[in-house]
Amino acid sequence: MELFRALGSLIEAPSPEQVRVAAALGLPAAPSPAEHGRVVGQQRYPYASVYLGAEGMLGGEARARIAGFRRALGLEGQPTGPSESGDGASTGTVPSREPDHLAALLGLLAALERWRREEADPARMALLTQARTTLLWEHLTSWTGPFLATFERCDSAFHRRWASLLEETLAHLCGDVEFPDYLPAALRAAPGFADPRREGGAAFIGALLAPVRSGQIVLRDDLERLGGDLGLACRAGERRYVLNAFLAQDPGRTLAWLADHAAEWSRRVAAKGPPPIAAWWSKRAADMSALLKELAAEAQPGSTTRPPDPAMDDAGSRGDRSASTRTVQ
Structure with missing residues (x-):
């Protein structure tokens, strides 16, 4: 699950830490700020609300759903992103006002898995497992397929490989998860x-x-x-x-x-x-x-x-x- 946190950090603005993370994952050299801006910042917005919202805009009901999910977990007001691991390790954070950023969602996914592994009470373990399923179904896989597909033909080798690795990693995890027999709420409600x-x-x-x-x-x-x-x-x-x-x-x-x-x-x-x-x-x-x-x-x-x-x-x-x-x- 640390892999999800690492992959999430690589879609954020470039930092020295990204160079080390990219090398550790065997990815091409991390992008420069200019390349990141051209490939991601100016057209591939890593926010769930852009892909799930009826107006294709930041914020709105799609972001509110994710904020509500965090509140249900008792995380309202806490920082989003990699630091939620609870181990002090951080490759950068996403402000709490942007809970739908991909890095925040992947960081939360990693945190939920960590909490599951550390939980001894079967009832709480079941609740954390359900929370992980909800996060994956409602707030991640509901939009990451199309989003990651946009990188397939971009001219950045780093971003192509990053998207492919994240897609493979999500698919591997989803293979072990029992999903609901209904579509995510954002897709059901989409005009x-x-x-x-x-x-x-x-x-x-x-x-x-x-x-x-x-x-x-x-x-x-x-x-x-x-x-x-x-x-x-x-x-x-x-x-x-x-x-x-x-x-x-x-x-x-x-x-x-x-x-x-x-x-x-x-x-x-x-x-x-x-x-x-x-x-x-x-x-x-x-x-x-x-x-x-x-x-x-x-x-x-x-x-x-x-x-x-x-x-x-x-x-x-x-x-x-x-x-x-x-x-x-």
């Missing part, structure tokens, strides 16, 4: 995607960029690839702004590209994590792909039905700027 023909362009873009609603993750790197593939001008700015610009330039081909991306994403996550969770993410991405294909066909020249243009929506690119302080787009 569907927004059809721009009924809900408008701004709602459509927002849902497209919220992983739990669209079933996929659209990175900044993906949008740059979209622009390159279609020969469209890729403007600097938040993802909403960039998508609005693409849709204004060529709505049909942009929607078709996004449909293919969602279909590919459905295949990529189909085996990521426990089967019921992986199937949920895969189906949601496949359904999103079907909607995007339909919208792309309607946006083609000569079509009698055209979807709303998100770039012209009153909550489109102008509203994107005003929301930048509270989103991760």
Whole structure:
């Protein structure tokens, strides 16, 4: 279980300790601050709320669920992260206001396993075992499959190997855990995607960029690839702004590209994590792909039905700027 704590420390901001941890795990050299910022800090946000929240934003109900779980364990107000091991060892901490950070969740997982090993009372042992199951099912494997999949094609050897090792380690642990026969609460409660023909362009873009609603993750790197593939001008700015610009330039081909991306994403996550969770993410991405294909066909020249243009929506690119302080787009 110390492996989980070590892996969690490696997704935090670079520190001298990471160099030693990476070497001990046989990983490539730890990233520089610039590489960490480019790969993680600017687009792969390691917070459960970004992937499980209906708006794809930091905080909200997804973070509140995790905070409530910590309260139930009697950990409210205590530091999150590696220091929860109780052995004085720490490779860095995550502020308690961010209990949904991956490092905090992995640190708590390691702590729960330590407490289980040290517990002599069978009743308390059973409670700690149930807490570990809840943490894994509700707050970790519910989103780490898609999140870790985003590292598969990044240009950082360190992050590719780190993600692969964490995925393997979680899968090994989950093989010994009896999970519930129902989906995690965040997935059960997740709203569907927004059809721009009924809900408008701004709602459509927002849902497209919220992983739990669209079933996929659209990175900044993906949008740059979209622009390159279609020969469209890729403007600097938040993802909403960039998508609005693409849709204004060529709505049909942009929607078709996004449909293919969602279909590919459905295949990529189909085996990521426990089967019921992986199937949920895969189906949601496949359904999103079907909607995007339909919208792309309607946006083609000569079509009698055209979807709303998100770039012209009153909550489109102008509203994107005003929301930048509270989103991760």
